[in-house]
Amino acid sequence: MTKPKILISDKMDPRAAEVFRERGCEVDVITGKTPEELAAMIGAYDGLAIRSSTKVTKAILDAATNLKVIGRAGIGVDNVDIPYASAKGVIVMNTPFGNSITTAEHAIAMMFALARQIPEANAQTQEGLWPKNGFMGVELTGKTLGLIGAGNIGSIVADRALGLKMKVVAYDPFLSAERAVELGIEKADLDTLLGKADFITLHTPLTEQTRNILSRENLAKAKKGVRIINCARGGLIDEAALKDALDSGHVAGAALDVFVEEPAKASPLFGTPNFICTPHLGASTDEAQVNVAIQVAEQLSDYLVNGGITNALNVPSLSAEEAPKLKPYMALAEKLGRLVGQLEGDAITSVAIETEGAAAQLNQKPIVAAVLAGLMRVYSDTVNMVNAPFLAKERGLDVREVRHDREGVYATLLRITVTTADGSRSVAGTIFGKGEPRLVEIHGIKVEADLDGDMLFVVNVDAPGFIGRLGSALGQADVNIGTFHLGRRDAGGEAVLLLSVDGAVPEPVLWSICQLDGVKKVKALRF
Incomplete structure (x- = not known):
């Protein structure tokens, strides 16, 4: 049997390629290609393993004539045209659990950094200024954390925040009341969250519904002095509006790990007081990089070798x-x-x-x-x-x-x-x-x-001699019958015939059968 062939097109932990080979797949690691170069080679592969650099566009999918599955080592799939992949019959998977803890911990770290102004204090201390009285932070204990998105990562952030003795209120249309009770958090609408939260952290994918969810209007509704953290996706916050809110003091601080445009070489937020940022480090730990690489390799190989479907975004899951x-x-x-x-x-x-x-x-x-x-x-x-x-x-x-x-x-x-x-x-x-x-x-x-194979379906009136007439018509047309299946409602009533034949029945022969007495319907079938 031919081994499934996988392309790893982005830099990934070497363990991914090892897992593919261990599970009976051929794998090529070819990174850094232009879209044109990728389109030229993708037709040879059954599976594609990516991170965030490879953009799987319509042009790539049109060239991917043998592609069956795309695996994203990580959560976000903004770089994959999922509707077009679905139309082309290509499964799209991600690995939502491999970097959940890492990203959640980064959000908590950013929250601490905002609360105690650690980056600015560090910079001035290293300059020899010793600004002991220049930074007055706030405690997290007793504060309300507003969680926008309470899925895999959001629920981990909630657990850590509760451990810090914070109160947690969450806005998530998919969060059930029962799940909120299980997590120990309050479920609320967005306006309620904005009015209550001392800190807001975002953990939702970027969709048309969530784009600019923290818009200028919603930022204005937020509690004065709120601090905002985004380690999810650029585009969830109106960056220009956030800049204005920081300048006015309505927002006391903001920490972003993600930006609308990445790499973020310039931003209106850069240099703003009480703003800190990192270069999309949410998933950047040794453990997370290994985990997502192993998981994407396991998921793709399970599908291509065993038929199992895990963490698919456009088809029902099916375990191995x-x-x-x-x-x-x-x-x-x-x-x-x-x-x-x-x-x-x-x-x-x-x-x-x-x-x-x-x-x-x-x-x-x-x-x-x-x-x-x-x-x-x-x-x-x-x-x-x-x-x-x-x-x-x-x-x-x-x-x-x-x-x-x-x-x-x-x-x-x-x-x-x-x-x-x-x-x-x-x-x-x-x-x-x-x-x-x-x-x-x-x-x-x-x-x-x-x-199975070519078949002929006939609906007729049950009458003596019909089967003989049908057999003769097919025999005269040199159509050989393989199997013959007959059923009827009652004697003299409607009957059906299902015949397997050795090849497709020509249209003229179908027409001649339609002319037989008692025939109500004739249809050539192929399986």
Whole structure:
């Protein structure tokens, strides 16, 4: 079997390359390339491991014809065009835990530095001034810390702040009341936080919703004398407005590790009293650099070798332990999705994906994604689990998932029901033997069949002699039948035939079958 091929395009701890090789991947470490040079070489790789220097743009993704996964050694993925990667079917992962403690500790260090004016005191002391009476700091004990973002890093900062006997109030739309109680913090809206906080620290990604979250207007709402720390992302604070707030004294101090433009060679904040900064050092510890390098290598190799998906930003996670268990169900889901996609095509307006029995106990997200991948394949050969949900959304397809605890005739069952202007149609399948996916029902009629290769689907009126006429028509056209699967509602009623054939059935032959007495529908299928 061909080994997955990985490119490490940014400087990274050497342990990353070692992990890739240990896990059965080929790896090249080629850093410092221009976008044009990267585009010229990226087509040879299945995986791309990056830090913040490599910009994965549309041009790079268009050139990455074999790329399956991008791994960011770190948290922020501002340098990756995630929507376009998703449209191209490329998984994007980050490593949110590798540098969480390091970044949280840096934020706490910056808070101490602001509270006691350590950088300025250090500079003047080393100049021989001995400014013992020139710096009057503030204690952290008893002060209120306003946390904007209470995720991985924010929750660690909250824990450390509580240990310093601070009060913590947090604004985070994704923070549940239960999680706030668990962390021992107060959940609040942004205006409440701004009015209460003596210190504000930001720990949120940069999105359209969070850009300039500390705008001129919001800075004006903040408590007079507040001190602000940002070790998350440049662009969360209006830097010009922060400069004015520092000059006026409304903001008593600010500490930034990140800037709108990096490297920050110039900034309106430079030289401002009570302002301190560092050059994006949040993740810069020996431990963090090793951790994120190992984690990104483990995650990419797990996906490319075992099918496990961890910390993905554009597809449901799937652990390496889950992947073998889910594999037959995802194969069944993809085949059933492809079946209804070929039968109903553009007419579909909604799809319901139901599981029961053993299938209902599994992670549903990958199963749903596999159904959509099969269904959307009627539109493109490059559809996969990553881009199928986006294609479905683009087409306005309403997708529902339903899980039943009951167990029916089959120990496990997956049913897909699609809605069209003509009504609803459903297909169902199960897993037989050693993980073999099998169709067991189509349009409410019991039919057992493997879905494989070229097939012919026929709906007809059940009548004596029909099967013989159909066989003769195919034989005269030199179409060989492999397997034959028949089901009917009742004697003389509607029947369905599903035939596997040795090759694609030509259009003229399909037309001749349509002319047979009793035929209501004919469709050539391919799996």
